[in-house]
Amino acid sequence: MIAESFARSRAVWAMPVAIGLLCLLLALGGDAARAALEYRREAVAAGQWWRLLSGNFLHFGWYHLGLNLAGLWVLVLLCPEPLPARAWLLRLLLLGLGVTVGLYALAPQWRSYVGFSGVLHGLFLLGLLPQALRRDGIALAAIACLLAKLAWEWATGTPISDEQALGGRVAHEAHRFGIMTALCYAAIAGLFRPRTPEGRAPEAR
Numbered sequence: 289m290i291a292e293s294f295a296r297s298r299a300v301w302a303m304p305v306a307i308g309l310l311c312l313l314l315a316l317g318g319d320a321a322r323a324a325l326e327y328r329r330e331a332v333a334a335g336q337w338w339r340l341l342s343g344n345f346l347h348f349g350w351y352h353l354g355l356n357l358a359g360l361w362v363l364v365l366l367c368p369e370p371l372p373a374r375a376w377l378l379r380l381l382l383l384g385l386g387v388t389v390g391l392y393a394l395a396p397q398w399r400s401y402v403g404f405s406g407v408l409h410g411l412f413l414l415g416l417l418p419q420a421l422r423r424d425g426i427a428l429a430a431i432a433c434l435l436a437k438l439a440w441e442w443a444t445g446t447p448i449s450d451e452q453a454l455g456g457r458v459a460h461e462a463h464r465f466g467i468m469t470a471l472c473y474a475a476i477a478g479l480f481r482p483r484t485p486e487g488r489a490p491e492a493r
Contacts, residue, residue: 300364300368301364302373303371303376304364307360307380308357308360310345311345311347311353311356311357312353314345315347315353321346322346322402325339325342325343325346326343326346326401326402327339327342327343327388327400327402328399329391329396329399332392340384340385340392341384341388343401343402343403344403347403347404348402348454348455349455351453351454352403352456356403356408359405359408359412360404360408363408363411363412363415366412366415366427367412367416367419379410379473380407382469383407383410383469383473384407385469386410386469386470387406387407387462387465387466390464390465390469391461395459395461401459401462405458405466406459406462406465406466407466408466409438409463409467410467410470410473412430413467413470413471414470414479416430416434417431421480421481437463438463438467441463441464442464445460
């Protein structure tokens with residue numbers, strides 16, 4: 289029983305811990321890492337395609353990093369169902385590209401961008417959706433709060449986060465692109481089909 293509990297805990301936390309360590313290592317890289325890896329519109333246009341993905345794992349500073357890592361921790365607590373590493377990697381890849389390609393194609397005013405929050409918004413939706421379809425009250429409330437936050441940012445243009453504390457401007461468009469990418473992923477992956485608590489599709493009646 290203890291072994292099963294440990295194995296489940298490891299399966300739930302392994303990838304979030306790995307993501308946190310990656311972001312921490314990049315933060316320790318300082319200005320050199322940011323210069324080489326942040327999303328920059330002109331650099332992407334010049335062929336530095338890796339910036340479309342790597343920029344999502346960089347941050348303005350320690351407060352910005354801590355805020356996103358805290359959000360990742362809350363995500364795991366709200367969505368404790370184990371997810372295979374390949375599914376994590378696929379979601380990170382698609383959400384990361386969805387955020388920055390969206391900025392490149394639809395928000396050209398953003399010449400540069402760093403931060404995990406756009407990806408995190410998408411991860412929240414994908415993690416909460418199966419629970420919400422099972423009518424889990426906490427998941428439904430969390431999704432409602434997430435959508436209300438997006439609506440506030442859309443209507444007012446004012447991010448919830450304190451930009452002065454973060455050390456830079458918040459690209460709230462990235463949050464919307466993360467949610468839009470997550471919705472597309474969920475539709476293609478069939479996540480809108482209700483699931484049983486064990487994760488199986490319900491039997492036809």
